[in-house]
Amino acid sequence: MTEQVVRAAGCVLWRAAGADVELALVHRPKYDDWSWPKGKLKPGEDPLQGAVREVLEETGMHCVPGAALPTARYVAAGRPKVVHYWEARATVGSFEPNREVDEVLWLPPDAARERLTHEWDRPLVDAFLAVRREG
Numbered sequence: 001m002t003e004q005v006v007r008a009a010g011c012v013l014w015r016a017a018g019a020d021v022e023l024a025l026v027h028r029p030k031y032d033d034w035s036w037p038k039g040k041l042k043p044g045e046d047p048l049q050g051a052v053r054e055v056l057e058e059t060g061m062h063c064v065p066g067a068a069l070p071t072a073r074y075v076a077a078g079r080p081k082v083v084h085y086w087e088a089r090a091t092v093g094s095f096e097p098n099r100e101v102d103e104v105l106w107l108p109p110d111a112a113r114e115r116l117t118h119e120w121d122r123p124l125v126d127a128f129l130a131v132r133r134e135g
């Protein structure tokens with residue numbers, strides 16, 4: 001029997017800060033870590049819609065998604081997991097601490113790369129910058 005893959009989606013959420021950009025990292029009290037806003041898809045949910053929903057739920061921000069970023073694949077709790085990512089520009093909204101996320105930090109790309117707790121989340125900063133350079 002094929003093992004059921006857990007599907008999730010999230011975003012590298014960004015906003016303009018002068019000529020530069022800032023990226024949103026979320027702090028999850030459950031893990032005490034800094035990572036990207038993301039979460040599991042609902043049954044039948046389109047991954048891009050799920051990514052935008054997770055951004056809103058975790059950060060309070062509406063966003064306009066753009067280019068797809070590399071997909072993360074790993075095993076979590078003994079099950080294969082796939083996480084789809086997009087870059088997304090934050091538009092309006094405001095953060096309220098919630099069950100999943102108790103803090104959001106907006107940081108320039110280099111600082112975000114350093115602040116991310118897990119090695120596996122870091123390549124998304126450079127993938128985001130590459131997509132941005134390509135216009």
Ligand SMILES: Nc1nc2c([nH]c(=O)n2[C@H]2C[C@H](O)[C@@H](COP(=O)(O)OP(=O)(O)OP(=O)(O)O)O2)c(=O)[nH]1
Binds near residue numbers: 008035038040076
């Ligand atoms: N977020 C994340 N976790 C990973 C990766 N590789 C890896 O081994 N893990 C481990 C860390 C955790 O012990 C485990 C579950 O992390 P998770 O962020 O997917 O957990 P979650 O189910 O609470 O998250 P969510 O999808 O509901 O947001 O997977 C990776 O690339 N990203």
